[in-house]
Amino acid sequence: MSNIPSELKYATSHEWVRNEGDGTVTIGITEHAQDLLGDMVFVELPEVGDSVTTGDDVAVAESVKAASDIYAPVSGEVIAVNEDLEDSPELVNSDAFGDGWLFKVKLDDAAELDALLDAEGYANSIDED
Amino acid sequence: MSNKTVLHAKHIEAGAKMVDFHGWEMPINYGSQIEEHHAVRTDAGMFDVSHMTIVDIKGADAQAYLRRLVINDVAKLTTAGKALYTGMLNHEGGVIDDLIIYYFTETDYRLVVNSATREKDLAWMNEQATGFNVTITEQPEFGMIAVQGPQAKAKVATLLTAEQTKAVDGMKPFFGVQAGDLFIATTGYTGENGYEIVVPQNQAADLWQQLLDAGVKPCGLGARDTLRLEAGMNLYGLDMDESISPLAANMAWTISWEPEDRNFIGRDVLTAQKASGEQPKLVGLVLEEKGVLRTGLKVLTVDENGSAGEGVITSGTFSPTLGHSIAMARVPRSVKLGDTVEVEMRKKLVKVQVIKPSFVRNGKKVF
Numbered sequence: 406m407s408n409i410p411s412e413l414k415y416a417t418s419h420e421w422v423r424n425e426g427d428g429t430v431t432i433g434i435t436e437h438a439q440d441l442l443g444d445m446v447f448v449e450l451p452e453v454g455d456s457v458t459t460g461d462d463v464a465v466a467e468s469v470k471a472a473s474d475i476y477a478p479v480s481g482e483v484i485a486v487n488e489d490l491e492d493s494p495e496l497v498n499s500d501a502f503g504d505g506w507l508f509k510v511k512l513d514d515a516a517e518l519d520a521l522l523d524a525e526g527y528a529n530s531i532d533e534d
Numbered sequence: 535m536s537n538k539t540v541l542h543a544k545h546i547e548a549g550a551k552m553v554d555f556h557g558w559e560m561p562i563n564y565g566s567q568i569e570e571h572h573a574v575r576t577d578a579g580m581f582d583v584s585h586m587t588i589v590d591i592k593g594a595d596a597q598a599y600l601r602r603l604v605i606n607d608v609a610k611l612t613t614a615g616k617a618l619y620t621g622m623l624n625h626e627g628g629v630i631d632d633l634i635i636y637y638f639t640e641t642d643y644r645l646v647v648n649s650a651t652r653e654k655d656l657a658w659m660n661e662q663a664t665g666f667n668v669t670i671t672e673q674p675e676f677g678m679i680a681v682q683g684p685q686a687k688a689k690v691a692t693l694l695t696a697e698q699t700k701a702v703d704g705m706k707p708f709f710g711v712q713a714g715d716l717f718i719a720t721t722g723y724t725g726e727n728g729y730e731i732v733v734p735q736n737q738a739a740d741l742w743q744q745l746l747d748a749g750v751k752p753c754g755l756g757a758r759d760t761l762r763l764e765a766g767m768n769l770y771g772l773d774m775d776e777s778i779s780p781l782a783a784n785m786a787w788t789i790s791w792e793p794e795d796r797n798f799i800g801r802d803v804l805t806a807q808k809a810s811g812e813q814p815k816l817v818g819l820v821l822e823e824k825g826v827l828r829t830g831l832k833v834l835t836v837d838e839n840g841s842a843g844e845g846v847i848t849s850g851t852f853s854p855t856l857g858h859s860i861a862m863a864r865v866p867r868s869v870k871l872g873d874t875v876e877v878e879m880r881k882k883l884v885k886v887q888v889i890k891p892s893f894v895r896n897g898k899k900v901f
Binding site: 443444446447449465467469470471472495498 | 563566567568756760824825826828851852880
């Protein structure tokens with residue numbers, strides 16, 4: 406069973422969201438998702454300043470096995486991207502919830518976080534896969 | 535109901551992620567397939583290839599039978615232990631399987647064929663044996679371990695008896711020798727030096743453990759695929775199958791046209807195909823920018839008269855050694871090495887370079 410930190414929120418499409426408490430969130434893909442994808446070889450990220458809408462495909466995680474779209478779990482403006490992934494995409498594999506984060510968003514509407522799954526909800530959703 | 539190799543428990547013990555591979559439960563990786571890939575390119579890695587099928591062909595007509603059965607000519611083999619890579623065709627000139635044949639004497643050969651094609655291979659071989667004095671015997675009571683990489687031979691050497699050391703001493707590439715209980719061959723599917731070792735089933739797990747203790751890294755099917763693709767080696771079922779001519783699969787070099795009176799199965803079809811010059815060909819593709827060329831993607835080509843053609847990627851992957859994507863693709867014969875063609879990737883067209891289908895050998899880029 407994958408690690409699913411209880412302090413994070415999740416989307417059924419396997420993104421995690423960390424509320425930084427200042428109207429911004431950090432977004433990545435879950436340990437379960439990186440495990441399904443296998444060794445990461447390229448990560449294509451959005452640009453800082455991009456405006457993203459919940460459900461948009463905004464990034465691509467390309468592994469040895471497949472290219473997988475990453476969807477914006479919330480709406481807002483991209484305020485930072487993880488530039489370390491350019492040279493070290495394997496961080497997504499080795500530390501999916503930490504150094505392997507993808508991008509940060511300034512929320513349009515903090516209430517959107519309530520619509521996301523909690524750890525238990527996400528665990529149930531991957532059991533059904 | 536899936537088959538398990540004799541090393542199955544060793545894979546589980548090493549934390550392998552197991553997948554179904556044509557009815558066999560095999561390790562895809564033991565954590566990171568990229569690390570496993572690098573181990574083979576820079577040090578030594580090992581693969582469980584016990585699922586592969588060993589078939590011994592013996593009898594007064596063994597040579598005559600094989601000269602009919604496969605497109606290369608086993609009469610070229612005259613040194614005991616020498617091996618040959620070739621293909622076995624149906625009457626329509628399509629590849630039933632690719633295989634390695636080891637020669638011991640003109641009445642004694644060993645074949646190693648793919649596991650995925652085992653049943654049809656054996657059926658075909660038996661069907662073609664009519665009128666030949668040969669026995670065709672599958673040898674399922676063995677395990678097989680491929681140990682590959684620049685340090686592979688040195689690490690294996692630490693485990694061999696004096697007698698076995700003498701047997702493999704100075705063995706050239708593409709030879710095999712029975713040394714004590716082990717059949718040791720200088721063959722492989724990675725583009726590195728190393729051995730493929732056939733071992734009695736009851737000794738296989740011990741040998742695997744000894745290799746582990748000697749510092750050989752276990753590698754799964756994932757790394758096996760990226761390694762063979764970098765080496766430009768075909769995978770049956772992807773790069774060729776029964777509907778594909780060896781001329782369209784970069785296997786022309788495995789056909790022996792001389793002597794002209796050797797009537798191998800498929801010869802008439804291949805002769806006509808060669809004369810017409812219309813068979814497509816298998817080339818290598820290189821994409822140096824981001825993205826991965828995937829199996830099945832469409833390739834768009836333009837010949838020198840400006841007419842458009844189409845091809846397909848038969849095997850594509852990310853090359854861990856090169857740090858970018860490579861592929862093999864079947865394209866119209868008019869495509870030339872050095873050309874630029876386009877691949878339809880994730881809704882856009884990407885330019886890629888056409889090269890010979892060989893990317894990495896002995897740890898080094900070769901194009």
